[in-house]
Amino acid sequence: MSQNAKAPELKFENEPVKRTEPMNGADLFVETLKNENVEVMFGYPGGAVLPLYDALYKNPIRHILARHEQAAIHAAEGYARVSGKPGVVLATSGPGATNLVTGIADAMMDSLPLVIFTGQVATGVIGSDAFQEADVIGITMPITKHNYQVRSMEDLPRIVHEAFHIATTGRPGPVLIDIPKDIATTIGNAEFVDELNLPGYQPNFKPNSLQVKKLRGALAKAKKPVILAGAGVLFAKASGELLEFVEKMQIPVVNTLLGLGGFPADHPLFLGMGGMHGTYAANTALYEADLLINIGARFDDRLTGNLAHFAPNATVAHIDIDPAEIGKNVPTHIPIVADAREALKKILSLDLEVPQAEEWRQKLQKDKEENPLWNTEGGEGISPQSLMRIIHNVTNGDAVVTTDVGQHQMWTAQYYGFKKPDQWVTSGGLGTMGFGFPSAIGAQIAKPDKTVVAVAGDAGFQMTLQELGLVAELKLPVKIVIYNNQALGMVRQWQETFYEERYSQSLIPVQPDFVKLADAYGIRGYVVTTEEEAEKVMRETLTDNEPVLIDCRIKPKEMVYPMIAPGKGLHEMIGVKPQ
Amino acid sequence: MRRIVTATVLNQSGVLNRIAGLFTRRQFNIESITVGATETEGVSKMTFVVQVEDDRMVEQVVKQLHKQIDVLKVSDITEQAIVTRELALIKVMTTPQTRAEINVIIEPFRATIIDVARDSVTIQVVGNFEKIEAMIELLRPYGIKEVARTGQTAIKRGSQRFVSDSKQVSILN
Numbered sequence: 001m002s003q004n005a006k007a008p009e010l011k012f013e014n015e016p017v018k019r020t021e022p023m024n025g026a027d028l029f030v031e032t033l034k035n036e037n038v039e040v041m042f043g044y045p046g047g048a049v050l051p052l053y054d055a056l057y058k059n060p061i062r063h064i065l066a067r068h069e070q071a072a073i074h075a076a077e078g079y080a081r082v083s084g085k086p087g088v089v090l091a092t093s094g095p096g097a098t099n100l101v102t103g104i105a106d107a108m109m110d111s112l113p114l115v116i117f118t119g120q121v122a123t124g125v126i127g128s129d130a131f132q133e134a135d136v137i138g139i140t141m142p143i144t145k146h147n148y149q150v151r152s153m154e155d156l157p158r159i160v161h162e163a164f165h166i167a168t169t170g171r172p173g174p175v176l177i178d179i180p181k182d183i184a185t186t187i188g189n190a191e192f193v194d195e196l197n198l199p200g201y202q203p204n205f206k207p208n209s210l211q212v213k214k215l216r217g218a219l220a221k222a223k224k225p226v227i228l229a230g231a232g233v234l235f236a237k238a239s240g241e242l243l244e245f246v247e248k249m250q251i252p253v254v255n256t257l258l259g260l261g262g263f264p265a266d267h268p269l270f271l272g273m274g275g276m277h278g279t280y281a282a283n284t285a286l287y288e289a290d291l292l293i294n295i296g297a298r299f300d301d302r303l304t305g306n307l308a309h310f311a312p313n314a315t316v317a318h319i320d321i322d323p324a325e326i327g328k329n330v331p332t333h334i335p336i337v338a339d340a341r342e343a344l345k346k347i348l349s350l351d352l353e354v355p356q357a358e359e360w361r362q363k364l365q366k367d368k369e370e371n372p373l374w375n376t377e378g379g380e381g382i383s384p385q386s387l388m389r390i391i392h393n394v395t396n397g398d399a400v401v402t403t404d405v406g407q408h409q410m411w412t413a414q415y416y417g418f419k420k421p422d423q424w425v426t427s428g429g430l431g432t433m434g435f436g437f438p439s440a441i442g443a444q445i446a447k448p449d450k451t452v453v454a455v456a457g458d459a460g461f462q463m464t465l466q467e468l469g470l471v472a473e474l475k476l477p478v479k480i481v482i483y484n485n486q487a488l489g490m491v492r493q494w495q496e497t498f499y500e501e502r503y504s505q506s507l508i509p510v511q512p513d514f515v516k517l518a519d520a521y522g523i524r525g526y527v528v529t530t531e532e533e534a535e536k537v538m539r540e541t542l543t544d545n546e547p548v549l550i551d552c553r554i555k556p557k558e559m560v561y562p563m564i565a566p567g568k569g570l571h572e573m574i575g576v577k578p579q
Numbered sequence: 580m581r582r583i584v585t586a587t588v589l590n591q592s593g594v595l596n597r598i599a600g601l602f603t604r605r606q607f608n609i610e611s612i613t614v615g616a617t618e619t620e621g622v623s624k625m626t627f628v629v630q631v632e633d634d635r636m637v638e639q640v641v642k643q644l645h646k647q648i649d650v651l652k653v654s655d656i657t658e659q660a661i662v663t664r665e666l667a668l669i670k671v672m673t674t675p676q677t678r679a680e681i682n683v684i685i686e687p688f689r690a691t692i693i694d695v696a697r698d699s700v701t702i703q704v705v706g707n708f709e710k711i712e713a714m715i716e717l718l719r720p721y722g723i724k725e726v727a728r729t730g731q732t733a734i735k736r737g738s739q740r741f742v743s744d745s746k747q748v749s750i751l752n
Contacts, residue, residue: 141597142604146648149592166648200589200651324642327635 019191025153026055026184029117032160033061035192036115038088040064040079040445042072046092047132048119051184064445064474067466069096071438073103074464077112078439081425082400083446084237086113086167093119094132097178098139102432104174105143109429110258111231113172115163120149122182136178145173153186158193165196170203171322172235203321207338207346214334215293215317220353222291222315224360225251228274228303231428232296232320233262238341239421242295243267245344249354252364254282256297258428261418271364272373275303276564277410280371281364283562283570286311291355294318296340299329300429309569319343373414374561374578381555384408384483386531388415391453391481394538399423399451399479402440404460405431407489410560412455434463437480441467444476451479451543458484458551459508468521471547479542480549482514485556493559518549527551581610582637582657583733584627587617589649597647598625607631607640611665611730622651626663626732628708660736666729667711668693669702672722681721688714699724707731 020028029052033041040062045053056063066072069091076087087107091100097118107114121130137149146166148159156179163175219225233242239262246253246269253263254274263270272279274286286292292314297303299318304310310330317334318326326335336343375385388411391399397417402425403409409426418424425443427435440454461482471478483489491506518525524546528534534552541548561575588594595614602609610628617624631637637655644653671681681700685692690704704714708731715726 137593138596141593142600151592198648201648322646324639324646327638331635 020189022187022189024051024055024185024187025150025156025179026051027059028153028156028190029160029179029184030055030059030061032157032192033088035157036160036164039085041088041090042066042076042079042442043090044069044072044092044096046096046119048093048121048181049090049096049117049179049184051181052090052117052119052179055184063090064441064470066438067469068464069099070102070434071441071464071467071470073100073114073116074106074432074435074438075442075445075467076114077103077107077110077435078402078425078442079446080107080112080114080442081439082422082443084422085446086115086164087442089114089116091116091118092132093121093136093181094134096132097136098134101139101143102430104140104176106427106430106432106435107174108143108145110427111172111235112174113167114174115160115167116174116176118176118178120178120180123151123180124182126180136176140176143174144176145171147176147178149178150180150183153183153188154190156183157190161193162196162198165198166201170201204323204337205321205339205342207319207336207343209346211334211336212343212346212350215336215347216350216352218291218315218317218334219249219355222355223357224289225249225291225293225355225357226271226285226289227251227253228256228286228292228294228297229253229259229262230256230295230297231258231262232340233259234296234421236296236321236340236342237421238295238339238344239263241341241344241348245348248348249352250357250361251293251355252285252361254278254286256300256303256428257413257426258424259297260413261421261424264419265417266419268365269361271368273413274570275300276305277414277560277562278303279368279373279414280562280573280576281368283564283573284367285364287570289314292316294320295344296320298322298325301329304329304570305564305572306567306569309571371576376555376558376578379555381485381553382529382531382534384411384485384554384558385415387481387483387534387552387554388412390531390535390538391455391542392416394535394542395451395453399453399542400425400440400443400447401453401455402426402436402443403455404433404436404457405490406433406457406460407485407493407558407560408455408457408483410490411483414560433457433460435460437461437478438464438467440478440480441470441474441476444478445474452477453479453481453542455481455483457489458482458486458511459488462512465517468518468523468549472521472523476547477545478547480547482549482551483554484511484514484551485554485558486511487556490560496557496559497563498565514549514551523547523549525549525551527553529553580631580633580637582629582631582640582655583661583663583731584629584637584640584644584653584655584657585733586625586627586644586653587651588623588625588647589651590621590623591649594623594649595625597649598644601643601647602627602629605639605643607636611728613730613732615732626730628731656733656735660739661733662736663707663731663733664705665708665711665731666703666705667714668727669704669715669718669723670694670699670725671702671718672698672724673700674698677721681718684717685714690714
């Protein structure tokens with residue numbers, strides 16, 4: 001039994017590092033944020049946070065005023081994803097806080113570092129069903145890495161410091177701090193503490209050398225090795241080490257959806273994305289492998305398909321910073337609890353024997369060549385796959401691309417060809433509609449000089465389109481590309497495939513005029529119906545310094561292929577070849 | 580299978596809620612939870628009796644508990660040399676004829692009668708799970724009106740003489 005077996009050292013007193021002048025909790029709140037080097041925050045004011053917003057008025061930190069709290073937190077997620085820094089969110093009590101819930105759950109699933117502040121009614125009335133009261137601690141307990149309610153003004157610096165530490169270290173995640181209104185108005189002295197006292201939180205970064213040696217042994221014996229690289233590679237900034245390891249060992253690589261960009265898509269050893277809409281070569285490699293090295297992926301069900309048929313002949317090695325992910329879904333022979341970069345560095349420091357896998361590589365290369373992604377030819381409307389190739393070409397494959405969930409997300413993942421880390425922002429685990437556009441705003445704020453393309457479906461875009469106001473206000477050059485098929489495309493696809501074409505509530509024939517809508521916010525809008533038009537408009541507008549909305553009328557009945565039906569294994573792909 | 584898992588936790592507000600929520604969310608079945616203070620101020624110890632399908636599920640219980648920031652240490656102590664105890668209060672119907680009989684029955688259990696009414700007695704018994712079950716079964720024919728049980732708490736024996744060869748769950752592997 002190890003369990004970090006160190007006996008808990010409990011210290012309830014710390015040496016004061018900096019004692020503040022008397023100030024109120026709200027001013028102290030702003031000081032604590034400055035102490036954590038917060039450059040920007042995303043939020044929306046309300047009654048319970050009036051004192052905090054007043055303190056920000058006097059002692060400003062850049063604040064992005066979204067038009068809805070859900071968009072504020074998605075923007076913070078986009079910011080965190082591309083900047084590597086924690087996204088900071090501020091919302092009021094009750095409805096302000098509950099509007100954040102989708103974003104908190106989204107960040108939890110995709111391990112995004114957020115520190116979220118919510119107002120709360122005054123401590124004296126908590127529990128009395130006061131105006132705009134909600135039990136935010138209770139509501140968010142299962143969807144945060146940790147959460148706090150501040151019970152005394154003096155605790156605020158410690159709690160904020162711990163929250164930033166917990167959110168950004170180990171497996172990142174959202175941490176919420178609930179601040180009752182009277183805490184913000186209490187005047188007192190507080191102490192800033194640099195030292196952390198978290199005996200129950202000690203993430204392990206360094207790999208166990210015994211397990212790493214076991215992996216070396218498995219590599220020497222492997223005839224059919226494959227690497228599955230997930231978002232852990234991106235969080236650990238390990239893509240350089242991954243490339244070095246892959247080239248040294250000549251092992252083919254599959255990316256998860258969220259791992260895209262962690263390995264260059266144009267590399268000869270790259271097989272593509274795996275899983276439900278993964279490539280034939282990637283899924284076949286996962287299915288037939290005799291050694292599967294998972295680096296920073298969590299064996300999500302959309303990746304594995306039916307677990308009974310997942311990698312049936314493979315020795316499974318799993319590198320993950322979160323021990324609870326190892327063995328959760330897939331039995332693991334070589335567990336390595338560590339930061340992906342530390343683990344790869346350790347492996348690379350050993351004397352390694354290159355696996356004898358020439359035959360395997362040739363077979364997979366053949367699979368790749370013979371079963372490329374394909375799309376239907378002809379017919380009304382723009383081919384969504386060709387549209388993504390156009391976006392890739394116009395932006396040189398170098399843009400930050402964000403999406404919602406659904407067909408457009410899968411086409412983006414399949415066709416954009418991400419070559420570098422931190423270019424790709426998508427809602428993977430939770431699958432949140434309305435995520436793409438606001439997260440692009442956050443990404444643009446993190447990378448003002450980058451081209452940021454928000455790819456959205458027509459339905460998802462309508463869930464958070466009020467943020468056009470924010471884009472107009474900040475003059476952010478976000479490029480909105482709407483994949484418009486007048487439907488909930490993926491729902492429609494499943495109804496066509498599994499529900500005998502009963503399109504129950506998935507078709508949306510009545511839509512706003514998106515061009516006029518953009519115009520109402522003073523943003524350029526275009527509607528395009530052919531690939532030529534799309535390319536022409538994109539060449540003119542995607543690389544300049546102005547926002548634009550392009551309503552692309554895609555083929556309404558196009559499907560995402562290949563596909564693994566629910567309950568099927570990775571070897572049971574349908575739609576591998578044109579039908 | 581039945582497993583006994585202990586966790587030492589920081590005594591923060593909401594910690595019981597956090598852990599109970601985790602069990603519900605991950606579909607771990609709990610037979611009992613006990614919580615109480617330890618020798619260290621600010622630290623509590625929880626003892627869970629859980630019903631799990633296999634070793635992998637116990638491993639998940641331990642790992643998910645350990646992931647909580649307020650949890651300091653988690654152990655699956657089922658296979659170790661341990662002492663488990665539970666307290667039960669059992670209210671049994673009595674008549675003047677059965678009262679003496681019941682006294683005889685409970686004596687070998689070292690149970691005591693802590694309340695007497697005209698037509699019932701309340702018995703306090705302390706012991707491991709099996710002992711409490713046996714006591715209740717013996718009293719059942721007399722008519723049990725009410726049972727209140729604390730759930731099991733457990734502690735490792737001072738000397739671990741038995742080295743178990745069963746699979747141990749490790750956080751760091």
